[in-house]
Each structure stands twice: as structure tokens, then as C-alpha cells.
Amino acid sequence: MKRILFILLSLPFVSWAQTRCFLPTDNASTDENARAAIEVYLPSAEKANGCAVILCPGGAMRWLSWESDVVKMAAFLNEQGIAAIGLRYHLMPKVDGGSMPQGLKMPPMVDVTHPDHFPQADANPMHTSAGDSILRLAAMDARAAVRMVRQHAQEWHIHPDKIGYLGFSAGGGVALAALMGAANLQERPDFICTNFGPSLMPVTVTADAPPLLIMTRADHPNVAAGLVALFMEWKKAGANAELHIYGDGNGPYELLPQTGTTTTESWSAQMILWLKSKGFVK
Numbered sequence: 001m002k003r004i005l006f007i008l009l010s011l012p013f014v015s016w017a018q019t020r021c022f023l024p025t026d027n028a029s030t031d032e033n034a035r036a037a038i039e040v041y042l043p044s045a046e047k048a049n050g051c052a053v054i055l056c057p058g059g060a061m062r063w064l065s066w067e068s069d070v071v072k073m074a075a076f077l078n079e080q081g082i083a084a085i086g087l088r089y090h091l092m093p094k095v096d097g098g099s100m101p102q103g104l105k106m107p108p109m110v111d112v113t114h115p116d117h118f119p120q121a122d123a124n125p126m127h128t129s130a131g132d133s134i135l136r137l138a139a140m141d142a143r144a145a146v147r148m149v150r151q152h153a154q155e156w157h158i159h160p161d162k163i164g165y166l167g168f169s170a171g172g173g174v175a176l177a178a179l180m181g182a183a184n185l186q187e188r189p190d191f192i193c194t195n196f197g198p199s200l201m202p203v204t205v206t207a208d209a210p211p212l213l214i215m216t217r218a219d220h221p222n223v224a225a226g227l228v229a230l231f232m233e234w235k236k237a238g239a240n241a242e243l244h245i246y247g248d249g250n251g252p253y254e255l256l257p258q259t260g261t262t263t264t265e266s267w268s269a270q271m272i273l274w275l276k277s278k279g280f281v282k
Contacts, residue, residue, distance in 0.1 A: 111225060196253045
């Protein structure tokens, strides 16, 4: 019995979604987990501070890293009083179990010292008509998510002016593409955080662009250089942006245990500090 209790206490805290809402961009697929939808994870009423983060999980536009990028991250955000909204967006059709299509080869790797290789911060390694089309659909899903969260803001105890994205890997590209296509303030995020997720399309940034927080590791090929280029596009436009390039750590770049042995593991705490400094979290 003691061993069972120890194992339970050792497990990472996780949350379960209270609500799933299908988006108007959904195609009514027979597989519910493949449908465009949001899953809502709300903090307790005692902790809620009105901020909401729409989580755009990674997965190379072919799958969603749901457990690490949404479920675990939602638990962390809820503990900070932040509502977490997991986004299920359109994905590329699976080919050979989700592998890259035959005939496509990865381009040469670009290190962090060459952001100039990515004009307008477009770090998409392989532009194809199918891939660009899916990115547009995923961006539509992300914009629909912002609209839906604002529509339910009072019900979910969310401040309509404190809604933003946190994108992981390809999810960062989805969040940025969503912003680039926003037609009005109702579907525009109030902030964007991207965690090793560069833009997958050329960006055009205006001075009133939402504040941007970028986090990555220096040794991440293409990604680090693409995110440096993204930072420069924000700054050239006179918009607010902050860039953190960590020099250590290894393995998946997700919510990490706080061991004090790397600086990379501090990205989640740094993000909360940034949200506080911008007035989105009290």
C-alpha cells in the first residue's frame, strides 16, 4: 500500500479537460481526435486570474504532442491561475504511418549564426502546396479558437483582452500564421509565446503587433536561426519582442523538471514572469 501511494505521489500532476468544443472550421471527421476542436482546462475559481493561453501543440503538422504540450502544460498553467485551451488543428494526411512523403529531402541545416538564411523569418524547411494548404487550415482553426474563447469569456471567467497563444514547435508556426491572417481584433491574440516554434511562412509585422516571447536552444538546427530572424522582424517593425536562447540542456523541449542543472528548464517560469510583466497575469 505504501508503495502504491508513493508511486501516485510521484506522478506528475495532470489536468482533465472540462469541455470540448468543435470549431466552425471542423470537417466532421469520424475520428473525434482528428476534428478541429478546443479542449478547455480551467483553474479553480480561487486561483483564476482571467488570463487564457491557447496551447498549440507540436508534431511536425502530422500529429499532435497532446500529452506533453497540452495535458501537462494545462496543469502547470492552471496552478498559476491561467485557463488553458488545447487546440486540435488540421494536420497533414498520414503517409506510411505519418512519415515524410517519399521523394522529399530535408534541406541543409542552418545554425543560429545565420538567421539571414530565412527572409521574412520563413523557416519552413519544405514548402509544398499540400503543406502550405494545411498550414492555412490550421491557422484558421487557431483564429476560430480565439473567437470561441472570447465568445465564452464570461462563462469561463476569462478576460477578453488577456487571450494569447503558446505554440510548441510546429504549433508555434500555426500560432504565427494565425496572427498573419487575422482579419480583425476579435480573432487576433493579445500575445504570442513560441517555444522552439519558428514561422512556417513569411511574416509581415506591424508596429502594433501583439507582444512576442520567443524561447529556444542555441543548438537547435534551423529553429534557432529562424527564431532569431523572427525576433528581428518584430524589432524592425518597432513591435515588442523578447528572445531567450538557452545554451544547455538536451532531449524534448517541453515542461521540464526544475532540477537547477540547466537553464533550459527555466523556460516555463520565464514565460510566467513575462506574462506578469506584460500585465496579463497578476
